[in-house]
Amino acid sequence: MEPLEEFLAKVPRAQLLPGPTPLHPMARFCVQPGVQPLIKRDDMTGIGPGGNKIRSLEFLLGQAMAEGCDCVLAAGPEQSNLCTLTAAACARLGLACELVHNSNRPEQARGNLLLNRLLGVRSHFLGPVSGEERNAWMEELSEQYRQQGRRPFVVRNGASTGCGALGYAAAAVELQKQCREMGISPLTLFAPGGNGGVAAGLVYGNALLGSPFRIVVVSVEDEASVLEAHMETVIRQAEAITGLPCPAPVHQLCTITDQYRGGGWGINTPDSAEMVAAFARMEGIFIENVYTSKVLVGMEDWVRTGKATGAVCYLHTGGFGSLFSQYEE
Ligand SMILES: *Cc1c(COP(=O)(O)O)cnc(C)c1O
Numbered sequence: 001m002e003p004l005e006e007f008l009a010k011v012p013r014a015q016l017l018p019g020p021t022p023l024h025p026m027a028r029f030c031v032q033p034g035v036q037p038l039i040k041r042d043d044m045t046g047i048g049p050g051g052n053k054i055r056s057l058e059f060l061l062g063q064a065m066a067e068g069c070d071c072v073l074a075a076g077p078e079q080s081n082l083c084t085l086t087a088a089a090c091a092r093l094g095l096a097c098e099l100v101h102n103s104n105r106p107e108q109a110r111g112n113l114l115l116n117r118l119l120g121v122r123s124h125f126l127g128p129v130s131g132e133e134r135n136a137w138m139e140e141l142s143e144q145y146r147q148q149g150r151r152p153f154v155v156r157n158g159a160s161t162g163c164g165a166l167g168y169a170a171a172a173v174e175l176q177k178q179c180r181e182m183g184i185s186p187l188t189l190f191a192p193g194g195n196g197g198v199a200a201g202l203v204y205g206n207a208l209l210g211s212p213f214r215i216v217v218v219s220v221e222d223e224a225s226v227l228e229a230h231m232e233t234v235i236r237q238a239e240a241i242t243g244l245p246c247p248a249p250v251h252q253l254c255t256i257t258d259q260y261r262g263g264g265w266g267i268n269t270p271d272s273a274e275m276v277a278a279f280a281r282m283e284g285i286f287i288e289n290v291y292t293s294k295v296l297v298g299m300e301d302w303v304r305t306g307k308a309t310g311a312v313c314y315l316h317t318g319g320f321g322s323l324f325s326q327y328e329e
Contacts, residue, residue, distance in 0.1 A: 004208040007242045008170050012062035016054050016089055018046040023178045023313070028282040029296070030303045036311040037303070038184070039285070040175060043292075043318040048088025049115065051081050051318020052198050055167030056159040057089045063163055064153035065093065071145060074155040075100040075138045078125075079322040082158050084112040087121040098122045100141070102134035111325030160197025160230070162237025168201025169208070169238065175313075176212050186214060187311045190299040192291045193217040193256065194265070196230035198317060203253045204235050204246050215254040216308070218298040220291050221265040224258040231256075260298040266290050271297045276323075288319040289326045 001009075022041040030037035045054035064072060072095050074086040083099045090097035099116060105125040109117050116123055124141070126134055138154060145152040179187055193199045199217040206213050219227045231250045239245055250256075262269035272293040279287050279296055287293050295314065302308040 002173070002209060003244055004169060004205060004242070005173055007244065008166065008173070011059065011166065011241075012066040013058050014061040014065060014089070014093055016045070016047050016058050016061075016092065020174050020178060021045060023175065023182070026283055026314070029279060030300060030312065032303070034309050035303055036184070038187075038311060038313040039283075040189075040313055040315045042171070043285075043316045043320060045318070047092055048085050048119075049081075049112075049318065049321035051085055051320070052168070053082045053085040053159050053318075054089060055171055056164030056197060056201075057086060057155075057167070058170075059163050059166040060155055060159060060161075061089055061093060061095070061153075064095070067151070067153065069095070069151045069153035071096040071098065071150055071152045072155065073098050073100065073138050073142055073152055075102075075134050076158060077101065078103040078106070079112050079325050080158075081112065081319050081322055082155065084115050084119075084321050086155055087116050087119040090121070091119055098124065098141070100124045100126065100134055100138045102126050102129045102131060104128065111323070112321040113325070115321050158195045158197070160195035160200070160234060162234055162239075162241050165197050165201030165204065165234050165238050166241065168198050169205030172202055172205030172209060172213070176209055179212070184311045185212065187212070187313055188214045188216060188308045189313045189315060190216050190218060190295050190302070191315045192295045192317055193219040193227045193231075194221055194291060196227055196234055198315075199227070199254070199256075200231040200234035200238070203231065203250060204238055207247050207253050208244055211253070216298070216302065217254055217256045218295045219256060219258040219261050220294045221261060222258070224256040227258070228256055257298060260294045260301070262294075269294070269297070285316070286320055286323055287316065288323040290319065290322065291317055292319055
């Protein structure tokens, strides 16, 4: 067993995924001579609407339960996938959950907000304050609960922490096994970069496994240098938890592109807006506007221009719940 697998086998982990997520060929997207397009279905993680955050929550909530927490707090914009997936995971684990949003309480709950309501969590709407103010409010709430003798656990930075990133180090192990079984090698993997937790975990895991994959990180939000710095920070945190040093700096372990992010988080480019419908019509699989569509635009461009050939894999990180709020009538 690799040292990474040995470590992952002994660290606290809440069992949330029902098993490995499917890795399967795409039917029509990026199908061309010399290219074998695949999709890794991390939209199918078995809890709530599904998505990458479930992998992170296995380790974060594992830690929470090991610490004997009695209540989980998470914060985000109202359509936050992290918030909904945290609420769903807490339901599964029998933990109380409260969500903090920096928006007004809407008259009609749509998308992820509807799911949060069905999940029965307590939601705090702070009005249109900044993300920093929202997070500070959550920390104060946590402190209040602590003083009342409760044991709250705070999910910080959208789960993009060293502990959360272990979920994607574990995903690298899972994907390596699947590729071996399916006789796929080498493989270029296209992954999203928001806060950088997914990308950091994948890059770190891949490096510890001897780099079986070539990884292309498509930034959906920040300049490449900013995302790279976030990833380095998360990897340092992960190293401190595992004791396993990352063998090289991020820029030697992956390619980060910020060419497809347009105006940044939550702002469509013309190509990404089109991709949401195009991909559904080609594969019968739904993506959304904030993250997953931009990764696919990047992947298609790389394949079309010959920058990636052979086995190419799209990591679908979910976000299905938010799709229902991204279109008016
Ligand atoms: C949160 C999220 C991401 C990005 O994850 P980071 O770790 O913040 O980079 C990608 N896709 C979806 C659907 C997400 O909800």
